[in-house]
Amino acid sequence: MSDHPTMLRAGTAAPDFTLHSTPDQTVSLSEFRGRPVILAFYPADWSPVCGDQMALYNEVLPEFHKYGAELIGISVDGAWCHAAFSQARHLRFPLLADFEPKGETSRAYGVYRTHDGQSERALFVIDGEGVIRWSYCSPVGINPGADGILEALEAMHPDKAVAR
Amino acid sequence: MSEHPHGTLRPDVGEGDHRAGPSHAPVTLVEYGDYQCPHCARAHPIVTEIRKQLGASLQFVFRNFPLTEIHPDAGHAAEATESVAQSSGNDAYWAMHDAIYEHQMDSLDALDDEHLVQYAADIGADAARVQADLDGGTFEERVRADFVSGVRSGVNGTPTFFINGVRFDGNWSNRREFAAALQSPSA
Structure with missing residues (x-):
């Protein structure tokens, strides 16, 4: 556990953002209300x-x-870089470029690493009303897996629990 | 709610699992693996050696965790082992498991359907059944259930090991460290 001290916590309204998903398209958090x-x-x-x-x-x-949930990846990489990465890994969810002003959205969520100019490895589960219901920050070198995300989604929708 | 206990095996090892070694062994090692993952192929001889070393004090369990977007043949490889298990039994399952990892690096198509069926034939299992099960997707759901159990257990890459139900976050490629963790499990 290495929670970033400034990371936004459960119960906080999720700051809206509009970021590039491709060089000519943007995605806003509010679209997912x-x-x-x-x-x-x-x-x-x-x-x-x-x-x-x-x-x-x-x-x-x-x-x-x-759970009806949408996944969005965010890093400070640019949209062209994301496009190449996404294509190589066959990713079927958007990667957003927190690129200009650099790290602005990461900062708004309290998970920007000023010393190396990257985002933390941080997860947020936001409900349909735009409120953060769960957040978790993993040590940068450790892939946090997906069990925490599924538990948070399950806590919001116990009726849709995944079997096993 | 951010205090999340990561890395606890669920469900526990049970009847539905592929198990080798005594079920009452003091230590149970569970591997979530992908048959097309080079790291898993590298881990295979290490696990095999440690299983020999620990003998009856270790039960080994393998669960499928195919990352099929990056390893397109991993899903069918896992389904082929399940087919062999059902048609030809537990010993054949482990022979198929070993054969796939031993052949993984042979060529780029070493895990295509044709080769998988050949490995099944080589170990004396029902190869025609494997072909039919791959064509019909008979074990797709079983493999996906393993995958989802891995996700719920906190698997974060392949291979991921659990020692007596607790994720091993140490370095499995260091045989001494891995063996030591298995000889004095924390749970």
Whole structure:
């Protein structure tokens, strides 16, 4: 456990943002009102391991969708970098570029690392009303997995619990 | 709610699992693995050696965790082992498990359906059944259930190991460290 001291906590309204998902498209958090949203901030594209965090979440996506939840990845990488990474990993969820002004959204959520200019590896589960229901910050070198996200979604919708 | 206990195996090892070694062994090692993952192939001889070393004091369990977007043949490889288990029994399952990891690096198509069926034939299992089960997706759901159990247990990459139900976050590629953790489990 290495919770970032400034990380926004459960019960806080999730700050809205509009960021590029591709070089010519943007995504705003407010577009997802009415549905749970999972925000996964991570340090950088191209982490050199099999089954890195984004590849893992890509595989877990059907489980997130059972709760009607949408997943969004956010790092300070630019939209072109995200496009190449997303294509290489066959990602089926948007990666947003917290690129200009650099790290503005990461800062708003209290998970920007000023000393190395990257986002923390931080997770937020936001409910349909735009309120943070769960947040977790993992040590940068440790993939937090998806069990915490599923538990948070389950706590919001106990009727949709995933079997096993 | 941010105090989340990561890395606890669920569900516990049970009847539905592929198990090797005595079920009452003091230590149970569970591996979540992907048959197309090079790290898992690297871990395979290490696990095999440690299983020999610990003998009857260790029960080993393998659960499927195929990352099919990056390893397109991993899903069918897992389904092939399940088919062999059902048609030819537990010993054949482990023979198939070993064969797939031993052949993983042979070529780029070492885990395509044709090769998987061949490995099944090589170990004396029902190869035609494997082909039919792959074509019909007979074990797709079983493999996905393993995957989801892994996600719920906090699997965060492959291979992920659990020692007596607790995720091992140490370095499995260091045989001494891995063996020591298995000889004095924390749970």
